[in-house]
Amino acid sequence: MRSFRFAGLLLLAVGVCAQAQSPTYGLGRAPTAEEVAAWDIAISPDGTELPAGSGTVAEGEELYVQKTCFVCHGLNGTGATAPRLIKRDVGEVDDPWDYGRVLPIRSPYATTVWDYINRGMPLGMEGTLTPDEVYSIVAYLLFLNDVIEEDMVLDQDSLPNIEMPNRNNFARVPDWFPGQPRLEGYPY
Amino acid sequence: MSSRQSDRREFLKRGAALAGGLGLAAAKPASAQLPDPEGMIVGTDDLVAYGKRSRFEDSKRIPHGGRHSPDAFGLDFHIAAPLQESVGVITPSSLHYVGTTRGSYVPDIDPAKHRLMIHGLVDRELVFTMEELRRFPSVTRLHFIECAGNRSRSSHTTVQETHGMTSCAEWTGVLLSTLLEEAGVQDGGEWIVAEGVEEVKGASTIPVNKAMDDCILCYGMNGEAVRPQQGYPLRLLVPGFEGIFNVKWLRRIKVVDQYYMTYNDYGHLTQDPATAALGYQIGPKSVITFPSGSQRLPEPGFYEISGLAWSGGGKVARVEISTDGGRSWQDADIRGEPQPMAHTRFSMNWTWDGNECELQSRCTDELGQVQPSRAQVAAFWNQPPDQPVRVKGQDNSIQPWRIDSDGNVHNAII
Incomplete structure (x- = not known):
């Protein structure tokens, strides 16, 4: 009787395990909520990870000089050593792709611009910009490229909703499965 | 103490005397009739701890991608491996x-x-x-x-x-x-x-x-x-x-x-779905590393053509070599067992007759994907014949090497 009950408990335990997929090795520890928040810097297109804060075009214009962005990117977003930040002067175009490979105009999502400046700029002083400063610099760059109006305030709600010109104007990477050729119908 | 241990101890003693007395690299045996090494490499604590290659080997990496590494601030950009001297499949x-x-x-x-x-x-x-x-x-x-x-x-x-x-x-x-x-x-x-x-x-x-x-x-x-x-x-x-x-x-x-x-x-x-797909998983690819560009065959005669093949799609299934600019192909030997998504060494015995010729290699992977010539790529995408071929996505096109009659090897890409 006792062993029968034990078997029942065991079955119950196995059932629970299968459902929750309990760990096999039991190594590692759970991160704290603070650790996750501090490390979680990749920003999704819908902006889930964007921190609180806000910024304006005017503040961004000042920061562009103050934070020495202009030294590498040029006072007008071009003409210096680093990649250009203002769309090519090609007049009115049918396809916004033609503005060139310029992050704040080509990127399908404003979140990519925010993310890259936040993680990777300024060169040699990465990680020193506050969220407010990043929102402001992004606002300035998007304004320079005629994506937003001068009075727009960027924050975690407004930034992901900016309709970038190439929002639906790029090729998705293909679904990937093991053992699958690179491109159907392409023999090479 | 066994006699073997005693022998060993004797040997070590003599070795120590030798090292102490003849420690200089230039020391030569007086009776040498056989060719000598240039000298001896004197043991150091560093060499004992972590060895290094011969001073006669100078295969080295180079900065790549149009920007020097390291730059003025000590940043590295792109650095290329010396495949021309590679042997086997492992890059040191x-x-x-x-x-x-x-x-x-x-x-x-x-x-x-x-x-x-x-x-x-x-x-x-x-x-x-x-x-x-x-x-x-x-x-x-x-x-x-x-x-x-x-x-x-x-x-x-x-x-x-x-x-x-x-x-x-x-x-x-x-x-x-x-x-x-x-x-x-x-x-x-x-x-x-x-x-x-x-x-x-x-x-x-x-x-x-x-x-x-x-x-x-x-x-x-x-x-x-x-x-x-x-x-x-x-x-x-x-x-x-x-x-x-x-x-x-x-x-x-x-x-x-x-x-x-x-x-x-x-x-x-990219805007092009084909380019997006072809820039994702690497295609079947190979290159002849010997003889290759800037090397020189000193004389007509026997050589082993050798190269590397790989594919992002799995194992290398076949490598072919052409010595006549892609008109005819022969199967190369695969050296060792191909591994999925790994360089695979191939080779072919070859006697060079001293005439100008063009070497190419072509890889087929286990998915049946075949490495294309640049002309095949251009034809597939209907690229205009008067413009340079642009391989979409990652470039896995066949590399041609031209050997001149003086034995010098050149990149034959147009």
């Missing part, structure tokens, strides 16, 4: 190619302080020390890595310039699937974002199908710890995918529900 760690997102300092990481976090759409968020990662069941596999910019141009003179942004090493670590199963991927977890610790914190979005298939969190490379330039203490291997996916100095993996369009992902952005 010191000669393995290096690619960076935008030029980078190499992070100097104390492994005792390094952590890997797995979080996002998982049942259990987890943080691991390196010590804990080494306790998991491990795998050891040969895999190549190749940079998306490994593109042969007519201005390139050597195979190091045309193809040096690929290398192959023996990688050891934990399968990413092991850790993702430990964390428990939730419904909707279709992608992972993998991120490093260098100053730009390079991050790439990778399909969870791939993550669960064969990706490895590597702490070992060619029998020792992964080198700093390759991501010490932890690098992600994404076999067969373009180089930038193989995140170095790996700190974080987040399981997510959508393509994140990180800056690295943005770097691949």
